[in-house]
Every structure is written in C-alpha cells, then in structure tokens.
Amino acid sequence: MPVINFTYDELFKQLGCTLDKKELIDILPMISSDVESYDETEVKAEFFPNRPDYYSIEGIVRALKGYLDIEVGMPEYKVVEGDTTLTVDEELKDIRPYVASCIIKGVEIDDDELKNIMEFQEHLHWVIGRDRKKVAIGIHDYDTVEGPFYYKAGTPDEDKFIALDCNEEESLNQILETHDKGEKYAKLISDYDKYPLIVDSNDNIMSMPPIINSDLTKLTTNTKNLFIDVTGTDLTAVTNALNIIAANLSENADSIECVKVVYPYHDDVTYPQFEPKVLDVHVDTASEYIGMDLTADKIIQTLEKTRFNAQKVDDNTVRVTVPRYRIDILHEV
Incomplete structure (x- = not known):
C-alpha cells in the first residue's frame, strides 16, 4: 500500500489547529489509515489502494477536518x-x-x-x-x-x-x-x-x-x-x-x-468534472450490514463527518451526495 509521509508541523498548519501528537496517531486509524511509523517530527501512514484521495497531505487534512467537526459535509471548490x-x-x-x-x-x-x-x-x-x-x-x-x-x-x-x-x-x-x-x-x-x-x-x-x-x-x-x-x-x-x-x-x-x-x-x-454522484442509503439495509440499530439522523451525522452531503428523504431513506474524488463509492452497500 502507498505510504504517505508528512510532518506534524505541515499537517497542523493545514489543519488550522494543533493536536497532541499521540491523539493524532490514535485518530489516523479512524480515517482508514495504518500508521506504519512515527517519531517526534514525522508520520508515515499507509492508505488502501481504493482511496487515492488520501495520497497527499491535503486529502488527509480534509478527512481530519470532518472527523474533528472543523468542517463537515462535502467540500466546495471555486x-x-x-x-x-x-x-x-x-x-x-x-x-x-x-x-x-x-x-x-x-x-x-x-x-x-x-x-x-x-x-x-x-x-x-x-x-x-x-x-x-x-x-x-x-x-x-x-x-x-x-x-x-x-x-x-x-x-x-x-x-x-x-x-x-x-x-x-x-x-x-x-x-x-x-x-x-x-x-x-x-x-x-x-x-x-x-x-x-x-x-x-x-x-x-x-x-x-x-x-x-x-x-x-x-x-x-x-x-x-x-x-x-x-x-x-x-x-x-x-x-x-x-x-x-x-x-x-x-x-x-x-x-x-x-x-x-x-x-x-x-x-x-x-x-475538472466535479458533478457529484447521488445515491440513496436505506436505514434498514445499513443497520443489517453494520449490525447496529441506526436512524436516518444518525446516518446523516456520520456521513457529514466523512465529507458527504446527506439529507433525509423519509425515515428509511437518506439521499447522499458523493464528491467526485471518492472514486471508491460505487453503490449503496
């Protein structure tokens, strides 16, 4: 898997805030990273081949902003x-x-x-x-x-x-x-x-x-x-x-x-071709696959933290807007 190298200073500068270094190392696996190694100045993190949007520090920062509630929902580009x-x-x-x-x-x-x-x-x-x-x-x-x-x-x-x-x-x-x-x-x-x-x-x-x-x-x-x-x-x-x-x-x-x-x-x-993909996620289907009792509101909150736009259609349906850089998202499941 590709290994992305970045310094704490570089990441915190783009993030717009400073985290405890140990806190960052604990958070990275939450955004689908496998931390290969780290020291006092630099982190080496692996990301899966289906997530090339993570292959630069900007993609990592974009995801962290969502996870930390700094910016949620789909990014907007001029x-x-x-x-x-x-x-x-x-x-x-x-x-x-x-x-x-x-x-x-x-x-x-x-x-x-x-x-x-x-x-x-x-x-x-x-x-x-x-x-x-x-x-x-x-x-x-x-x-x-x-x-x-x-x-x-x-x-x-x-x-x-x-x-x-x-x-x-x-x-x-x-x-x-x-x-x-x-x-x-x-x-x-x-x-x-x-x-x-x-x-x-x-x-x-x-x-x-x-x-x-x-x-x-x-x-x-x-x-x-x-x-x-x-x-x-x-x-x-x-x-x-x-x-x-x-x-x-x-x-x-x-x-x-x-x-x-x-x-x-x-x-x-x-x-670029930035027209997003739109698909519906069903609460009962998501609950069955994940093994948790979910609600439309909880699904929307989670999706927005992972940089999607989402809106409730009804109690069992959430309409999701997927940014074009997420080429790994193919269908509801």
Missing part, C-alpha cells in the same frame, strides 16, 4: 470557467488517446509541499496509472507557458526539448535512451512511429507523456499557478486522476480554472 483549450491530434487515437487538464490558481509551494506534490504524483502513477501505462500525470508551472495548448504526435528524431533536471536539448529518442525515466518507461511508447507531446501556443514542449516533463515547466517554491495534464489509455481512469488531483491541490489554492479538451475522434470534454 471552479471558474475559462477559455483555455487543449486540442488533441488525430494521430494519437491509436497511441495514447485520452487527456484531461485544468489550471489551479493561487498555490503556495514551500519545500515540504514541493515534495508532497511529487510523491502524490508518483503514488497516483502506481495505483491509478498502473506504473504510467494506463495514466500519466504532468504538473507544470503555468506561468512559464502560454495557451492554447496542444496534445500532439511528435516525431522521435526531429522534435527536441530539455528534459526535467537536464541541461541539454535532446531529441525524443535520445531522451528515451539517456534519461533514467526514458530508459524505464520507453517500452510504453517506443513501438510507435510518433510519441505523445504536450505543447503550448509557442510550440514549447511541456512534456512527453508518459515519460518526462520539460525542464521549462519545472515547479519551484516561486510557482503560483499550476497547469495539470493527465494522459492515458482509459478515459475513466484519466478523468478520475484529474478530479482527484484538482480537488487535493486546490484545497489551499484560490481557484480551479477549467480547460476544454477538443477531440477529433471523441466528444469534447471540459475538466
């Missing part, structure tokens, strides 16, 4: 319509056909958060992305590029860029041969005549998914706005990953700006 587009190349249909994107405005990134973002990205690569085969994620400094954006098929020996943490411009094939990420993930695209690229309106290459980002868009502690791209072979997985990233990384940001993905072979899609 999502603003924008005119940014990401246009998909027809040639990618049989290579890596799907992409999702959004822009997160007004982030504050210190060294701890920079580390958190990188670890969050890699955890999602493993759990949702199946080690990047199904989904790959790019997180960029938005202020280094200019829209509109393009998801295009690049020519391996002609297109060139400076890969992340490198100094020299190389062709796409050279990056596959010389960069450690290129060597590790080349098998995912090397059989194709062209490779996927994310580029901006000035033809700056931002990334070669699922391999490596460009050094041009590297995140730093001066980064204020994020451009997110998620590419993959499965549209549902791509959408789920983008929604989770958008929700978590905007917890401490000003807003999320929508990006419209324009396809030549699929309906256009605007992201």
Whole structure:
C-alpha cells in the first residue's frame, strides 16, 4: 500500500489547529489509515489502494477536518470557467488517446509541499496509472507557458526539448535512451512511429507523456499557478486522476480554472468534472450490514463527518451526495 509521509508541523498548519501528537496517531486509524511509523517530527501512514484521495497531505487534512467537526459535509471548490483549450491530434487515437487538464490558481509551494506534490504524483502513477501505462500525470508551472495548448504526435528524431533536471536539448529518442525515466518507461511508447507531446501556443514542449516533463515547466517554491495534464489509455481512469488531483491541490489554492479538451475522434470534454454522484442509503439495509440499530439522523451525522452531503428523504431513506474524488463509492452497500 502507498505510504504517505508528512510532518506534524505541515499537517497542523493545514489543519488550522494543533493536536497532541499521540491523539493524532490514535485518530489516523479512524480515517482508514495504518500508521506504519512515527517519531517526534514525522508520520508515515499507509492508505488502501481504493482511496487515492488520501495520497497527499491535503486529502488527509480534509478527512481530519470532518472527523474533528472543523468542517463537515462535502467540500466546495471555486471552479471558474475559462477559455483555455487543449486540442488533441488525430494521430494519437491509436497511441495514447485520452487527456484531461485544468489550471489551479493561487498555490503556495514551500519545500515540504514541493515534495508532497511529487510523491502524490508518483503514488497516483502506481495505483491509478498502473506504473504510467494506463495514466500519466504532468504538473507544470503555468506561468512559464502560454495557451492554447496542444496534445500532439511528435516525431522521435526531429522534435527536441530539455528534459526535467537536464541541461541539454535532446531529441525524443535520445531522451528515451539517456534519461533514467526514458530508459524505464520507453517500452510504453517506443513501438510507435510518433510519441505523445504536450505543447503550448509557442510550440514549447511541456512534456512527453508518459515519460518526462520539460525542464521549462519545472515547479519551484516561486510557482503560483499550476497547469495539470493527465494522459492515458482509459478515459475513466484519466478523468478520475484529474478530479482527484484538482480537488487535493486546490484545497489551499484560490481557484480551479477549467480547460476544454477538443477531440477529433471523441466528444469534447471540459475538466475538472466535479458533478457529484447521488445515491440513496436505506436505514434498514445499513443497520443489517453494520449490525447496529441506526436512524436516518444518525446516518446523516456520520456521513457529514466523512465529507458527504446527506439529507433525509423519509425515515428509511437518506439521499447522499458523493464528491467526485471518492472514486471508491460505487453503490449503496
């Protein structure tokens, strides 16, 4: 299971209050965590693969706020319509056909958060992305590029860029041969005549998914706005990953700006897709499965503490609104 590392100081800062350290260690299992280890400064906690919304400290804090009655009910995010587009190349249909994107405005990134973002990205690569085969994620400094954006098929020996943490411009094939990420993930695209690229309106290459980002868009502690791209072979997985990233990384940001993905072979899609799922929970069914005598009011109170919205329909029915980052919730049971 993924192990999430965080410091007490980092967590308490985002939580907005300080807990006794032992109290925190006792609470974490109540939000589905297995505490692997801890010391005076840091905690290492495991979370199940069906809860990728916990794979960054923002997701953990969001759950703790509910458990501690600091904030209950479904979180609300400021999502603003924008005119940014990401246009998909027809040639990618049989290579890596799907992409999702959004822009997160007004982030504050210190060294701890920079580390958190990188670890969050890699955890999602493993759990949702199946080690990047199904989904790959790019997180960029938005202020280094200019829209509109393009998801295009690049020519391996002609297109060139400076890969992340490198100094020299190389062709796409050279990056596959010389960069450690290129060597590790080349098998995912090397059989194709062209490779996927994310580029901006000035033809700056931002990334070669699922391999490596460009050094041009590297995140730093001066980064204020994020451009997110998620590419993959499965549209549902791509959408789920983008929604989770958008929700978590905007917890401490000003807003999320929508990006419209324009396809030549699929309906256009605007992201993020935060329209919640709505389902009914029945008191008698819940009581039978849990083995307790429950009431609609008690179920509502519990659901709100776990960051759902819930309202009473009748004495046996509670209507539940499920946020889109909770991809583990499939049905009533």
